[in-house]
Amino acid sequence: MKQMSCALVGAPVQSGSATPGCLMGPDAYRTAGLAEVLQTLGHRVTDRGNVAQAEIKDLTHDNAAVHHLTDIVAWADALEGAAYEAASAVDMPIFLGGDHALAIGTVPGVARHAAEAGKPLFVLWLDAHPDIHTPDTTTSGNLHGTPVAYFLGMDGFDGVYPALKTRVAPENVCMMGIRSVDPAENAALTAQGVEVHDMRAIDEHGIIKPLRAFLDRVRSADGALHVSLDVDFLDPTIAPAVGTTVPGGATFREAHLIMETLCDSGLVTSLDMVELNPFLDDRGRTAKLMVDLCASLLGRTVLDRPTRSF
Numbered sequence: 446m447k448q449m450s451c452a453l454v455g456a457p458v459q460s461g462s463a464t465p466g467c468l469m470g471p472d473a474y475r476t477a478g479l480a481e482v483l484q485t486l487g488h489r490v491t492d493r494g495n496v497a498q499a500e501i502k503d504l505t506h507d508n509a510a511v512h513h514l515t516d517i518v519a520w521a522d523a524l525e526g527a528a529y530e531a532a533s534a535v536d537m538p539i540f541l542g543g544d545h546a547l548a549i550g551t552v553p554g555v556a557r558h559a560a561e562a563g564k565p566l567f568v569l570w571l572d573a574h575p576d577i578h579t580p581d582t583t584t585s586g587n588l589h590g591t592p593v594a595y596f597l598g599m600d601g602f603d604g605v606y607p608a609l610k611t612r613v614a615p616e617n618v619c620m621m622g623i624r625s626v627d628p629a630e631n632a633a634l635t636a637q638g639v640e641v642h643d644m645r646a647i648d649e650h651g652i653i654k655p656l657r658a659f660l661d662r663v664r665s666a667d668g669a670l671h672v673s674l675d676v677d678f679l680d681p682t683i684a685p686a687v688g689t690t691v692p693g694g695a696t697f698r699e700a701h702l703i704m705e706t707l708c709d710s711g712l713v714t715s716l717d718m719v720e721l722n723p724f725l726d727d728r729g730r731t732a733k734l735m736v737d738l739c740a741s742l743l744g745r746t747v748l749d750r751p752t753r754s755f
């Protein structure tokens with residue numbers, strides 16, 4: 446593949462989830478050698494360090510379950526700007542999470558950049574969860590379950606999260622790996638018309654056919670493509686380092702095949718790597734797997750991958 450400029454952008458957000466530890470995610474990826482691996486593939490990599498939160502403002506919400514709202518809003522503000530800036534500066538910004546609440550900033554930031562370039566943004570959401578709660582519908586109060594509803598411009602965010610600068614069209618979102626959905630989320634997915642390939646669909650049809658169909662849509666629209674990869678997309682037996690493990694996830698080869706197919710498409714313009722909780726990892730195994738998946742997205746093939754036993 447062509448040599449690309451890549452920026453690593455650390456987003457140590459952890460208050461969107463119930464289990465502390467995602468704070469250490471960006472450094473775990475650095476320790477697992479992400480920059481070095483991408484350099485070996487011929488890319489130019491700059492590590493921009495970690496984004497600093499914006500100023501924390503006073504905010505409350507009627508839903509008493511909601512927690513850490515002020516903290517998440519301060520991250521959203523800073524990450525939207527950092528994502529926009531990184532997307533303007535390099536071919537491939539890679540956002541190192543941090544829990545999935547970081548997508549409240551990264552997706553709108555890269556969407557703003559794409560819109561200025563005259564391109565619609567598409568999002569491939571690889572996750573066990575659709576994360577399409579609003580602050581009103583969440584029962585856990587964990588705000589990492591809200592980014593999709595926010596960047597689609599759904600109701601319930603006015604005066605809560607920052608005013609959305611660029612929304613993503615629901616028909617431009619494709620979800621894969623979904624297997625843990627709350628009733629309010631199920632209703633939102635139907636109402637919005639988001640394309641969802643749950644694990645049963647993947648069991649029956651594999652990942653390649655729906656992925657190629659989605660990539661064809663991105664290509665015909667001349668779109669930019671953001672990939673949001675949650676550790677819990679993967680089966681917990683291969684990726685234990687996440688606070689929200691759900692059985693029945695993607696296998697090692699399914700995950701690599703998605704990344705290899707995305708690489709072949711040449712369409713991906715930005716990536717989130719989220720929910721890695723190094724505190725729950727087994728000797729860095731999940732961090733290394735996520736780094737290997739990123740390498741597959743950026744050009745490493747089966748024949749040059751040193752797949753090792755755990």
Ligand SMILES: [Mn+2]
Nearest residue numbers: 545572576675
């Ligand atoms: Mn998620």
